[in-house]
Amino acid sequence: MRELYWLQHDLRLQDNPGLLSHCAATELLLVYIWQEPQPWCNLRGVGAQRRRLLLEHLGALRGRLQELGQDLLFLEGRPEQILPALVQQLQIERVGTSRSPGTYETRTLEQLRDRLPVPLQVHGGNTLLPQTALPMSLDEMPRHFTPFRRALESVTAASVVPAPLQLPPPPAAVRYHALPEAAATPPAALPIRGGSQAGQRRLHQFIFGEQRVLDYRNTRNCLDPLDGSSTLSPWLASGALSAREVASSIAGFEQQHEGNDSTQALYLELLWREFFHWRALADGHRLFRSTGSAPQSKHRFCTFEPRAFARWCQGDTDFPLVNALIRQLLATGWMSNRGRQIAASCLINELGLDWRYGAAFFEKHLIDYDVGSNYGNWQYIAGVGADPRGGRHFNLAKQAAEHDPDGLFTAKWGGNRPSQPLYVTDAADWPMMPGDNGS
Numbered sequence: 001m002r003e004l005y006w007l008q009h010d011l012r013l014q015d016n017p018g019l020l021s022h023c024a025a026t027e028l029l030l031v032y033i034w035q036e037p038q039p040w041c042n043l044r045g046v047g048a049q050r051r052r053l054l055l056e057h058l059g060a061l062r063g064r065l066q067e068l069g070q071d072l073l074f075l076e077g078r079p080e081q082i083l084p085a086l087v088q089q090l091q092i093e094r095v096g097t098s099r100s101p102g103t104y105e106t107r108t109l110e111q112l113r114d115r116l117p118v119p120l121q122v123h124g125g126n127t128l129l130p131q132t133a134l135p136m137s138l139d140e141m142p143r144h145f146t147p148f149r150r151a152l153e154s155v156t157a158a159s160v161v162p163a164p165l166q167l168p169p170p171p172a173a174v175r176y177h178a179l180p181e182a183a184a185t186p187p188a189a190l191p192i193r194g195g196s197q198a199g200q201r202r203l204h205q206f207i208f209g210e211q212r213v214l215d216y217r218n219t220r221n222c223l224d225p226l227d228g229s230s231t232l233s234p235w236l237a238s239g240a241l242s243a244r245e246v247a248s249s250i251a252g253f254e255q256q257h258e259g260n261d262s263t264q265a266l267y268l269e270l271l272w273r274e275f276f277h278w279r280a281l282a283d284g285h286r287l288f289r290s291t292g293s294a295p296q297s298k299h300r301f302c303t304f305e306p307r308a309f310a311r312w313c314q315g316d317t318d319f320p321l322v323n324a325l326i327r328q329l330l331a332t333g334w335m336s337n338r339g340r341q342i343a344a345s346c347l348i349n350e351l352g353l354d355w356r357y358g359a360a361f362f363e364k365h366l367i368d369y370d371v372g373s374n375y376g377n378w379q380y381i382a383g384v385g386a387d388p389r390g391g392r393h394f395n396l397a398k399q400a401a402e403h404d405p406d407g408l409f410t411a412k413w414g415g416n417r418p419s420q421p422l423y424v425t426d427a428a429d430w431p432m433m434p435g436d437n438g439s
């Protein structure tokens with residue numbers, strides 16, 4: 001059978017059950033489709049570092065595929081148009097892909113099912129558990145993390161499946177092109193490279209090599225990458241690493257050495273990721289509403305002051321630590337979890353802006369952008385999502401004293417900015433959000 005597998009957020013050979021299920025094909029076409037994001041919240045396009053790392057993930061995967069006599073067809077456009085055309089042109093008999101949350105993603109799959117003349121098999125995403133192993137249905141997904149974590153206590157993550165040793169050859173008629181060149185180079189402050197092998201090296205270094213996992217609980221709030229938290233998210237988000245690989249390394253380490261609060265804390269973070277993934281699938285379009293996804297959540301009163309948003313986006317606010325964090329994000333595509341919480345709280349609580357504008361800015365720039373984790377965490381802080389306390393308001397001065405006591409991080413990223421006059425907005429500055437009536 002001639003088959004097609006559309007790679008999305010699963011850019012790896014190892015532990016990829018979706019790809020594996022196409023290994024018995026007689027010919028296999030592997031496709032990646034670059035989709036320019038839809039304009040959203042006055043932003044368009046993808047940040048230079050996010051694009052650079054994604055192209056590196058693709059380049060590395062392509063190299064591994066070529067070693068196995070395969071290749072990766074890189075196309076740009078809309079999958080619901082491209083894939084049916086390829087199926088017809090190459091007489092493909094079966095199509096597969098993996099699932100990810102998000103309204104466009106869900107709509108694309110629906111349209112594909114309508115347009116494809118052959119079966120479409122949709123596999124699970126990059127999660128610890130397949131949906132069938134969840135101890136609840138999506139409709140019964142707990143709204144808060146603690147009951148979810150408790151429900152998963154007796155369930156162990158699925159085991160890791162090795163990479164295939166061989167793959168079916170590609171159809172002979174396919175012409176492959178070079179991948180686009182990235183405009184950006186890796187930043188000195190976070191010189192990481194894309195691809196599964198680089199991700200596995202980082203995983204090994206953090207857990208077995210330097211054994212920083214043993215002190216993770218104390219260091220995870222560090223504002224710099226690589227020194228405190230695992231910094232595995234850039235590989236997890238694209239699927240260059242699977243969540244199961246990380247869980248299995250933690251379990252392997254705990255067997256060889258003694259586990260402690262820190263090894264458990266790292267596993268707990270994987271459960272947060274899992275929680276936001278399944279919540280996002282359960283919430284559908286509610287993930288993107290200003291009122292959020294919690295049924296009782298109140299509509300937050302927020303004005304929109306475009307200049308305040310622009311200043312936040314440039315790291316030019318009256319809050320030096322926030323400025324430094326945003327500048328770190330713009331330069332590297334990454335920000336620590338504590339940094340994200342501080343920057344988000346500033347946008348929501350100090351500037352009074354609609355949380356979705358901040359989430360959209362993160363979406364544009366984060367090299368680990370993940371729809372469930374990003375929008376879920378923003379909703380959490382804005383008090384319109386999974387936070388049982390109804391949102392978080394961080395005291396910025398206290399946060400700076402605790403996490404940047406000597407101001408070194410703020411100075412390193414040029415967070416101390418000249419003060420600016422107060423600004424008056426007129427109605428013409430109100431933002432456009434097509435189709436959004438705030439309901």
Ligand SMILES: Cc1cc2nc3c(=O)[nH]c(=O)nc-3n(C[C@H](O)[C@H](O)[C@H](O)COP(=O)(O)OP(=O)(O)OC[C@H]3O[C@@H](n4cnc5c(N)ncnc54)[C@H](O)[C@@H]3O)c2cc1C
Binds near residue numbers: 220270362366371378
């Ligand atoms: C406003 C906001 C936006 C965020 N947006 C994203 C995003 O787009 N993509 C993303 O992967 N994470 C997001 N996070 C979660 C978290 O900040 C990052 O996962 C983490 O900082 C990545 O660094 P690390 O790999 O060193 O994490 P570690 O602390 O080492 O944790 C290991 C892994 O656990 C997962 N994880 C850790 N914390 C969380 C969390 N709070 N929620 C979900 N998963 C978590 C990540 O996959 C991470 O790689 C966001 C958090 C906030 C507050």
